[in-house]
Each structure stands twice: as structure tokens, then as C-alpha cells.
Amino acid sequence: MSAATGSPDLAIAPQALDTQAVPATQVRSYWQSVLYRLRHDPVTLAFAAIVLAIILTAIFAPEVAPFDPYRDSIIGRLKPFGWRNHLLGTDDLGRDMLSRLIYGGRIALLMGIVPVVIASAIGGTLGVVGGFAGGWINTAIMRTMDVFYAFPSVLLAVAIAGAMGGGILNGMLALTLVFIPPICRIAETATSQVRSLDFIEAARASGAGPLTIIRHHVLGNVLAPVFIYASSLVSVSMLLASGLSFLGLGVRPPTPDWGLMLSTLRQAIWVQPAVCAMPGVAIFITSVCFNLVSDGLRAAMDVRL
Amino acid sequence: MDVASPEPLVQVDDLTVDFVTRETTVHAVNGVSFTVAAGEVLCILGESGSGKSVTLRALMRLLPRHARLGGAVRVVGRDVLAMRPRALRDLRGGLVSMVFQEPMTALDPVYTIGQQIGETVRRHTGCNHAAARKRALELLELVRVPSPERRLDAYPHELSGGLRQRAMIAMALSCDPRVLLADEPTTALDATVQIQVLILLRRLQRELGMGMIFVTHDLGVAAEIADRIAVMYAGRVVESGPVADVLRAPAHPYTAGLLASTVHDQPRGKPVVAIPGSPPDMRRLPPGCSFSPRCARRRPECLTGDPAPRFPAPGRMARCIAVETASIVPPQA
Amino acid sequence: MSLPAPDARDRGGPQQPLLIARDLRKHFAVKGAKGAKGRPKGRKMVQAVDGVSFAVRKGETLGVVGESGCGKSTLARLLLHLIVPDAGVLVFDGDEVAAPRGIAVAALRRQVQMVFQDSYSSLNPRMPVRDSVAFGPYVQGQPKSAARRVAQDMLAQVGLDPGLFGPRYPHELSGGQKQRVNIARALAMGPRMVVLDEPVSALDKSIEAQVLNLLLDLKQRLGLTYLFISHDLSVVRFIADRVLVMYLGRVVEIGPSDMLFARPLHPYTQALLASRPSMDPARRIEEPPIVGDPPNPIDPPPGCRFHTRCPYAEAVCSARDPALTAAEGWDAHAAACHIHDPASGHSLASRLAA
Numbered sequence: 001m002s003a004a005t006g007s008p009d010l011a012i013a014p015q016a017l018d019t020q021a022v023p024a025t026q027v028r029s030y031w032q033s034v035l036y037r038l039r040h041d042p043v044t045l046a047f048a049a050i051v052l053a054i055i056l057t058a059i060f061a062p063e064v065a066p067f068d069p070y071r072d073s074i075i076g077r078l079k080p081f082g083w084r085n086h087l088l089g090t091d092d093l094g095r096d097m098l099s100r101l102i103y104g105g106r107i108a109l110l111m112g113i114v115p116v117v118i119a120s121a122i123g124g125t126l127g128v129v130g131g132f133a134g135g136w137i138n139t140a141i142m143r144t145m146d147v148f149y150a151f152p153s154v155l156l157a158v159a160i161a162g163a164m165g166g167g168i169l170n171g172m173l174a175l176t177l178v179f180i181p182p183i184c185r186i187a188e189t190a191t192s193q194v195r196s197l198d199f200i201e202a203a204r205a206s207g208a209g210p211l212t213i214i215r216h217h218v219l220g221n222v223l224a225p226v227f228i229y230a231s232s233l234v235s236v237s238m239l240l241a242s243g244l245s246f247l248g249l250g251v252r253p254p255t256p257d258w259g260l261m262l263s264t265l266r267q268a269i270w271v272q273p274a275v276c277a278m279p280g281v282a283i284f285i286t287s288v289c290f291n292l293v294s295d296g297l298r299a300a301m302d303v304r305l
Numbered sequence: 306m307d308v309a310s311p312e313p314l315v316q317v318d319d320l321t322v323d324f325v326t327r328e329t330t331v332h333a334v335n336g337v338s339f340t341v342a343a344g345e346v347l348c349i350l351g352e353s354g355s356g357k358s359v360t361l362r363a364l365m366r367l368l369p370r371h372a373r374l375g376g377a378v379r380v381v382g383r384d385v386l387a388m389r390p391r392a393l394r395d396l397r398g399g400l401v402s403m404v405f406q407e408p409m410t411a412l413d414p415v416y417t418i419g420q421q422i423g424e425t426v427r428r429h430t431g432c433n434h435a436a437a438r439k440r441a442l443e444l445l446e447l448v449r450v451p452s453p454e455r456r457l458d459a460y461p462h463e464l465s466g467g468l469r470q471r472a473m474i475a476m477a478l479s480c481d482p483r484v485l486l487a488d489e490p491t492t493a494l495d496a497t498v499q500i501q502v503l504i505l506l507r508r509l510q511r512e513l514g515m516g517m518i519f520v521t522h523d524l525g526v527a528a529e530i531a532d533r534i535a536v537m538y539a540g541r542v543v544e545s546g547p548v549a550d551v552l553r554a555p556a557h558p559y560t561a562g563l564l565a566s567t568v569h570d571q572p573r574g575k576p577v578v579a580i581p582g583s584p585p586d587m588r589r590l591p592p593g594c595s596f597s598p599r600c601a602r603r604r605p606e607c608l609t610g611d612p613a614p615r616f617p618a619p620g621r622m623a624r625c626i627a628v629e630t631a632s633i634v635p636p637q638a
Numbered sequence: 639m640s641l642p643a644p645d646a647r648d649r650g651g652p653q654q655p656l657l658i659a660r661d662l663r664k665h666f667a668v669k670g671a672k673g674a675k676g677r678p679k680g681r682k683m684v685q686a687v688d689g690v691s692f693a694v695r696k697g698e699t700l701g702v703v704g705e706s707g708c709g710k711s712t713l714a715r716l717l718l719h720l721i722v723p724d725a726g727v728l729v730f731d732g733d734e735v736a737a738p739r740g741i742a743v744a745a746l747r748r749q750v751q752m753v754f755q756d757s758y759s760s761l762n763p764r765m766p767v768r769d770s771v772a773f774g775p776y777v778q779g780q781p782k783s784a785a786r787r788v789a790q791d792m793l794a795q796v797g798l799d800p801g802l803f804g805p806r807y808p809h810e811l812s813g814g815q816k817q818r819v820n821i822a823r824a825l826a827m828g829p830r831m832v833v834l835d836e837p838v839s840a841l842d843k844s845i846e847a848q849v850l851n852l853l854l855d856l857k858q859r860l861g862l863t864y865l866f867i868s869h870d871l872s873v874v875r876f877i878a879d880r881v882l883v884m885y886l887g888r889v890v891e892i893g894p895s896d897m898l899f900a901r902p903l904h905p906y907t908q909a910l911l912a913s914r915p916s917m918d919p920a921r922r923i924e925e926p927p928i929v930g931d932p933p934n935p936i937d938p939p940p941g942c943r944f945h946t947r948c949p950y951a952e953a954v955c956s957a958r959d960p961a962l963t964a965a966e967g968w969d970a971h972a973a974a975c976h977i978h979d980p981a982s983g984h985s986l987a988s989r990l991a992a
Binding site for chain 3: 352353451465466467468495496497498499500501503504507522523524525526528529531548549552562563566567568569570571573574576577578579580581583584
Binding site for chain 1: 751
């Protein structure tokens with residue numbers, strides 16, 4: 001404190017409540033800010049609407065489908081668009097293409113979503129455990145994952161499904177096993193990064209056990225990256241599932257399934273190319289829509305705070 | 306203002322820098338003016354958010370693309386704001402060079418020190434590898450790096466913090482710049498290393514006759530190295546003048562507050578005089594004097610209009626309506 | 639120094655030191671460290687903390703100063719048993735920590751808490767500030783509502799309006815405000831001692847003053863004991879009653895703050911003090927008090943670890959490791975230097991009065 005002329009004399013500031021400099025923005029939690037960003041992203045919203053429409057159509061298939069997907073007809077085989085109310089024509093056994101696509105969507109969505117969900121649960125848990133424990137546990141888990149990671153996903157899926165004998169359940173099992181390693185890796189990376197931050201040490205210093213710390217501090221920070229990655233896997237899963245069915249390792253005929261339909265209609269493509277391409281178009285549209293929605297989710301969620 | 310002096314090395318008039326994004330505009334610098342003569346060290350003092358680093362980078366136009374600059378900046382007689390990219394590249398490293406705060410991130414980890422210094426030398430002088438290496442060795446000796454021959458082939462991560470900073474200074478001096486810009490170069494260093502680097506910089510600046518602009522938040526560092534000091538707050542220079550005069554008798558309440566709150570041999574146990582509140586949000590500056598919400602001497606007039614600069618003594622400026630022009634009597638020589 | 643509040647958990651009264659550290663040692667193995675050319679790759683150890691002993695009095699502030707690599711951050715974590723020491727003993731209020739008849743680590747953590755340096759990474763970015771502060775009491779067993787009330791109260795005590803700041807997220811707060819939250823979090827569990835690891839180093843000078851005032855105020859009001867770690871000598875001088883100087887994992891000097899700053903015994907302390915920038919432009923430092931960088935804690939020099947940079951180094955310094963000259967009592971001022979050991983054989987030893 002100087003006594004020279006002209007310099008102001010500051011009084012000792014009381015330990016007042018610090019009311020300044022809090023920005024007047026709304027208090028938004030992370031998830032609220034994600035929703036906010038999504039609401040202002042028209043492209044993602046549009047494709048999310050399409051995805052929703054696909055899902056609803058699949059759920060309410062019996063009400064939506066115009067015909068019975070199993071009803072075959074000898075005369076009505078491989079007919080073009082619009083023939084006798086068959087909007088998308090008929091397949092090689094005279095069954096309505098549109099109805100078969102709608103029912104096939106059920107299997108496609110099932111095979112797309114269920115393996116990813118289960119793999120996220122298992123892979124996520126393994127990754128968090130490995131990342132948090134460190135040391136030999138981490139090494140054991142991650143090196144095991146690396147073994148599976150070394151195989152191309154298609155090859156691995158085909159090998160497992162083939163070895164188990166095909167069918168929906170084996171197909172889902174194969175896909176789940178294919179997706180566990182990458183999800184585990186994402187979870188482990190995120191957990192390791194969080195684990196070295198000071199607030200985890202502070203939580204340990206307050207006496208919290210590892211499970212409590214994981215539940216309150218780690219999961220919230222790890223969930224976002226895992227979710228983003230998993231959402232991008234849905235379309236991959238659908239494609240792989242269709243591939244498995246195409247190769248005959250998926251559902252058995254006459255169950256409608258897009259991959260299987262593509263396989264059986266292969267020869268008929270010279271007769272009715274447009275109709276036979278429909279299952280492929282369905283696969284394409286669905287996986288592209290899921291992909292774009294997943295991209296939008298990433299843009300909304302992957303934000304540095 | 307000495308009329309007979311030659312044109313200053315650096316002249317900044319009413320510089321403004323705004324960062325314009327879709328959501329908001331940050332007015333980082335709001336009308337900054339100063340000059341630096343050859344052989345002089347100007348210290349820009351301020352806390353985080355004051356705009357001091359942005360001002361420094363504006364002198365070389367090292368700002369991101371969404372920055373909008375206004376005002377006039379002349380460095381060694383050249384108009385920096387109007388320069389074409391080619392001329393700008395010649396300016397950077399050649400006439401003006403910069404030393405950064407964190408040497409680990411400012412040095413490329415995959416090249417040796419010798420290679421990095423050599424690259425700058427070759428870019429500006431066009432000489433060959435051997436000559437560049439010789440020059441790099443000279444520079445390492447100039448900045449007092451022990452065993453310079455060995456260090457030429459060392460990678461940045463193999464050197465300690467102090468040596469890395471010396472290497473960066475060597476790189477900055479490689480092309481005999483007229484102006485050296487330093488952005489908190491000693492903040493990340495230990496105390497014993499910090500004083501070594503400060504003394505080195507002071508010596509080099511004197512020997513090579515450069516003008517230097519040194520940005521810091523530490524009053525002690527400013528006292529050690531500056532001839533003149535400019536105190537920044539919320540994007541404006543609120544006080545400037547010879548460093549001894551400003552530190553002995555600060556005119557602006559913010560400078561006085563900084564001096565009083567810097568912990569340096571105060572009596573123990575009694576609270577330090579602290580400036581209440583926090584720095585303002587640069588996206589939404591309050592009207593009038595930006596410091597007024599925290600100022601103990603504020604008056605109603607402080608909230609209307611930006612305080613004009615007053616000149617309490619020759620060579621000194623303060624933006625505060627409580628300061629009278631020519632009120633500070635300069636000490637008898 | 640302030641009198642400690644009469645605490646129900648107090649054992650042993652004011653004369654008993656609150657914390658005693660005896661010969662603490664922690665070495666870290668360096669993976670993949672290369673030996674010099676020609677020598678085989680050995681197992682290199684970072685001797686982060688190498689035989690540190692001191693005591694902390696109830697109600698005092700013990701300052702710990704040192705530069706990077708001296709081991710002060712490791713020491714802080716050892717005191718809370720966040721890192722388990724390789725050797726050495728910790729005694730808290732008469733009870734040995736992690737010993738069968740002593741105090742358990744969990745119980746220790748209810749009485750000793752820590753404030754971290756980096757305000758950015760020390761708060762969970764996904765948690766509102768109020769929940770971060772309430773986490774400690776909640777883990778200790780209090781129901782959520784009670785923990786929340788403690789958190790609100792604590793936020794008010796550190797100068798943050800709980801209604802305004804409680805629901806905020808860390809990224810909405812300034813550095814000074816985040817550090818206040820850190821302090822609130824440490825105090826929410828009602829500890830008797832707080833270890834502060836560079837609590838103001840990352841803050842602007844004007845905010846640093848505010849936070850230091852707050853720390854002083856809280857210590858007075860709540861009767862706390864502080865262990866204040868910093869590299870900034872001026873801050874330590876201001877806030878600490880006694881000071882401990884560390885160099886490369888060892889204690890080189892310890893003593894009452896005023897005595898240590900007025901008459902530093904150890905050459906390293908002298909160099910540290912002389913390295914502080916003077917606030918007067920007329921009295922600038924012309925020659926650096928010490929040359930070179932703080933050495934690597936891997937492979938410290940033999941004998942006295944400071945002898946490679948010491949202006950008074952002699953043969954005895956590289957031959958024998960000086961011990962902290964024995965000194966009794968809280969006001970003792972001791973240094974680990976041969977110059978201050980009359981029996982060492984150092985040429986300056988006999989000249990200086992003990």
C-alpha cells in the first residue's frame with residue numbers, strides 16, 4: 001500500500017459473496033445441452049424421423065402390411081410394380097414384395113440393434129473394469145480383445161455363425177462377439193483418461209470405494225463415447241446380418257429377411273430387375289439413415305466442455 | 306512525447322481484435338495504442354482475459370481466421386495489417402520473432418533442435434545445411450546452453466524445461482530480428498530457472514539492440530525486465546509509463562490493486578488487500594469503464610462512456626476519470 | 639498460528655503433533671528407461687521421496703517449498719495414503735496409520751483432506767458443483783439430503799452463493815470460483831487437517847489474493863491445520879508458520895518461517911530466495927544465483943544431492959550425505975548441509991556458530 005500522492009487507497013475488501021461473473025445462460029446439464037443441439041439440427045431430425053418410421057412400420061407389421069407375406073401364388077410370380085395392388089411387385093414365389101420387406105424389417109432391426117446393445121453392455125463393462133483396475137487385469141482383458149480384433153469383422157462373423165450352424169440366434173451371437181472388442185476398447189480408453197484426472201483422486205481421498213467411484217464419476221464420462229460408437233455400429237450390424245443371411249447362415253426360408261431375399265432373388269434379377277433390387281434398396285436406406293442419425297448424435301454429444 | 310525521436314520500431318494505434326463466431330462475438334482487444342523504440346523493453350501486464358496475448362499475436366497477425374482486426378499496426382515501418390501473405394512470412398522470424406510460453410508444445414517433437422533452428426535460418430537467408438548448422442551452434446552458445454555441440458542433435462523431449470526455453474530463444478534470434486515478442490516465456494519455469502532466462506533475455510536484448518515486447522501477469526517479472534510497462538484490463542491499456550514510476554506510484558486503481566494484492570513480504574496472518582469480484586465476460590462488457598464494478602473509488606460517471614486517457618505526468622497515461630492530468634509530480638532527477 | 643478448535647476427535651491434546659512423518663520413502667520404477675550407451679538397460683528408479691521426516695503441529699500452517707522434481711506432490715499423496723509408501727511411518731494424532739493398532743486409512747481420510755492444484759481436472763465435468771461437494775459426506779454415510787445441506791453450507795462458507803452456484807457445472811465457473819469449490823469439497827467432510835497442493839498456482843494474482851484470504855479465514859473459523867505446498871516462496875512466507883524446503887526427494891531445511899526467510903541456512907534455500915524477482919526496478923538481479931536446471935530425480939548425485947549446483951561444494955559433499963542437523967522443539971531451525979555440521983570436515987563448518 002503506497003502513500004504517494006495520486007494513488008488510490010483501496011479499502012480491504014470484505015469476504016463478500018462472489019456474485020459477479022456468473023454468465024446469464026441457462027443452467028444446462030450435459031444431456032440437456034445434447035437435446036438442445038439435436039433440436040436445432042434439421043438434417044439429423046429428418047433422418048431420425050425416417051428411422052422412427054421404419055421402426056414403427058416393423059413393429060406394427062401385421063397392421064401395415066397389405067398382404068400376408070407367406071401367401072404365395074403360382075400365377076403371380078415376379079410381377080412388376082403395381083400389378084394387382086402389389087405396390088412393389090411380387091417375388092419368385094408370388095408373394096407380395098412390400099409385405100415381405102415390412103416383415104423382413106423386423107428381423108433386420110432385431111439383428112441390427114440387439115447385438116449392439118448386448119455387446120455394449122458386455123464390452124462396456126469389461127472396458128471400464130480394465131481401464132479402472134489397470135495393471136495385469138487391464139492387460140489380460142485388452143490383449144484378449146486384441147486377438148479378436150485382429151480378425152476382419154465379416155470373416156469373424158461368418159466363422160462363428162457357420163461353426164454354430166446358422167439361424168437367427170447364432171447370427172446374433174456371432175455379431176455380439178464381433179462387436180465386443182471395439183466397444184471394450186473405446187470404454188477402456190475413456191476410462192483410462194478419466195481415471196488419471198484429479199477428481200477421481202479426490203473421490204478416493206473422500207473414502208469412496210472403486211464401485212462408488214465408477215458409478216458416480218466414471219460412468220457419466222464414459223457413457224457418451226460408448227453411446228456414440230455403439231450407435232454407429234447399428235448400421236454395420238444390419239449389413240453384417242444381411243450378409244450372413246445372404247450366405248445362408250441366417251434365417252431359414254420362408255421367413256422374410258432382406259439378405260435371404262436378395263440371395264434367392266439373385267437369379268431372377270434378369271426377369272424383374274427393379275423388384276429384385278428392392279431388398280437391397282431397403283438395406284441401403286435403413287443403414288444409411290441409421291448412419292446419419294449416429295453422425296448427428298456424435299456431433300451433438302462429442303463436445304469439449 | 307519527444308518529437309525529435311526517430312520513427313518507433315513498433316507503433317500500434319487503436320488496435321481492435323474481435324473473434325466473430327456464429328454464436329457470439331468476443332471483443333478481445335478494444336482500442337490499444339502504444340509504441341516501442343529500438344533498444345527498449347515494453348512489458349504488457351495483465352491477467353487472463355485481458356487481451357495481452359491477443360495483442361502480441363496481432364503484431365505478427367498470428368491469429369485464427371475468425372479474428373477481425375482493426376486500427377493500425379506498423380512494425381519496422383511496415384503496415385502489418387495490410388501485408389500480403391508473402392511479405393508476412395518474411396516478416397515473421399525475419400524482422401519480428403516470438404518466444405512462446407510452453408516450449409514443449411512450441412517445438413516440433415520429431416526434429417532435433419539443430420534441425421529446427423537450421424530450418425528457420427535457411428528459410429530466411431537461403432544458405433546451405435552446413436552454414437545453417439554452424440549458425441545454430443553459434444546461437445546455442447549465445448544463449449549459454451552447456452555442451453552446445455551435443456545439444457544440437459538432441460530432441461526437445463530430451464532437454465529440461467530451461468534448456469528448451471533457451472533453445473526456443475535461440476530459434477527466435479536466429480535471423481537477427483529487430484523486434485522480439487515474448488509471450489509469458491518464464492511462466493512455466495521453476496523460480497531458479499526463471500531468473501536465469503530473464504537475465505539472459507535482458508542481456509541479449511541489450512547486446513543485440515532489439516526492441517522487446519514482453520507479456521506477463523507477474524509484476525515482479527515486469528520489474529526485472531521492463532523499461533516501460535502497459536497494464537491491460539478487459540482489452541484496453543488502462544495505464545502505461547516508465548516501470549519504476551508506475552510501480553512506485555500507480556495512477557489507475559487496477560494497477561494499485563494489483564500491486565497491493567501481489568503477495569510479497571506482507572505481514573503474516575493479516576488478510577491481503579484483494580480486488581473483489583472477477584474479470585468481466587469479454588462477450589458482454591459492461592458500459593463505461595470495464596473496471597468500475599470492482600473499483601473501490603467508483604463514481605456514477607464511471608458507468609457512462611469509456612474513460613479517455615489522462616496524462617498525469619510526462620510519458621505516463623491512465624484511463625481513469627479520477628486521475629488528473631499532470632497531477633503526479635515526477636521525482637526530482 | 640491459530641489455536642485449533644476443541645475437537646471431539648482430539649487425542650493427546652495440543653502438545654501432541656497432529657501428524658508425524660518418519661523416513662517416508664517412495665520410489666517409482668521407470669519403465670523402458672534407457673541406460674547410457676554401452677550399459678545394459680537397468681531398472682531405473684525415480685526416487686521421488688527419499689527419507690522425509692517432519693512433524694505438523696496442531697493449528698499451524700506448515701509450508702512445503704521446492705521446485706519441479708523435488709517430490710512435494712508425491713509427498714502430499716503419501717500423507718493421505720493415496721499412494722502407499724515403500725517405507726516409513728505416518729502417525730496421526732498418536733495413532734500409526736495403516737498399522738494393526740493404529741488408525742485405518744479410511745478413518746484417516748475423514749480427518750485429513752486435500753485440495754488439488756489444477757482446478758480444471760479436479761472437478762467432474764458432468765456433475766453439478768453442489769453434487770461434487772456433497773459426494774464426500776454422501777460416501778461417508780450421510781443420506782443424500784443431509785449431504786446436500788452440508789454442501790450448500792460449505793459453498794456459502796467459501797463465498798459462493800449456494801443457490802446461484804450449486805446447480806452450475808464446472809465449465810461455467812472461473813478459475814477462482816472452481817478453486818473455491820475445491821476447498822468446499824475438501825472441507826465438506828469436516829477434516830482437522832487440509833493438505834493444499836499448489837492451490838493458488840494456477841490462478842491470476844488478484845484471484846490468488848482472494849483465495850489466500852479465504853484460506854486464512856477458514857483456518858481461523860474452523861480451527862484447521864494446513865500443509866501448504868507451493869513453489870512460490872512469497873506465498874509460502876505469507877501463509878506458513880513453519881517452512882520445509884525439499885530438494886530431490888529430501889528435506890534440506892526446516893524452520894520457523896521468519897527465521898528461515900531472514901537467515902536461510904542451506905545454500906539451496908539461499909538460492910531460491912535470491913531467485914525471487916525483485917519488485918523494484920532499481921534493484922534488479924544481475925547474476926543468476928544458481929546455474930543449470932533442477933536435476934532429474936532418476937539417478938540423483940551421490941552424497942549431498944545439491945552438491946552439483948552448490949557454490950560451496952567440497953570433496954566431503956560428494957562423499958557423504960548430510961543429515962538434517964538435529965534440533966529439538968517447534969522453533970528449531972535446521973538444515974541438511976555439511977557447513978552447519980561442525981563435525982563434517984567442511985572448511986566452512988567450524989567458522990559458523992551452531
